[in-house]
Amino acid sequence: MSTKPQVLAWITCDSVYVDPATGKNTLLGIFSNLRAKEFPVVHPRMIWFLSFSDLTQGKHMLKISIGIPMAEDEPRTIIDRKFESPGPQHRINLINDIHRLKFEKPGNYSILIEIDDQVVLASTFPITQVS
Numbered sequence: 001m002s003t004k005p006q007v008l009a010w011i012t013c014d015s016v017y018v019d020p021a022t023g024k025n026t027l028l029g030i031f032s033n034l035r036a037k038e039f040p041v042v043h044p045r046m047i048w049f050l051s052f053s054d055l056t057q058g059k060h061m062l063k064i065s066i067g068i069p070m071a072e073d074e075p076r077t078i079i080d081r082k083f084e085s086p087g088p089q090h091r092i093n094l095i096n097d098i099h100r101l102k103f104e105k106p107g108n109y110s111i112l113i114e115i116d117d118q119v120v121l122a123s124t125f126p127i128t129q130v131s
Helices: none
Strands: 006-013 013-016 025-026 035-036 041-053 058-067 074-086 092-101 107-115 118-129
Touching: 006 025, 006 107, 013 035, 013 041, 025 041, 025 074, 035 041, 041 074, 074 118
Parallel strands: 035 118
Antiparallel strands: 006 041, 013 025, 041 092, 058 074, 058 107, 107 118
């Protein structure tokens, strides 16, 4: 078994419905980029759905940062939250509700996902200007 947490899914969507009877997650409005006519732009609401495995039993810390690579500004921490894992054999699904995320300019933003200060995923999220 791996000693590093494994990212099974990172999905950006409009909403997540959790069935109260089964606990199943239904992701609604999946998207992988944003487009805007003018900048700065504020996206009203999005969900970052994450699924992990191979997490040791106990409390953990999730941190998600976003920024433009090589920019003067430091990446912004969007999510900084605690969660628990019952053990490495379990899948952990985390629903991260993000409101009013502001983008100053278009670009290929980098996303850094860390668990317990260990990088588990580095990805990109394009923000484009349309006419």
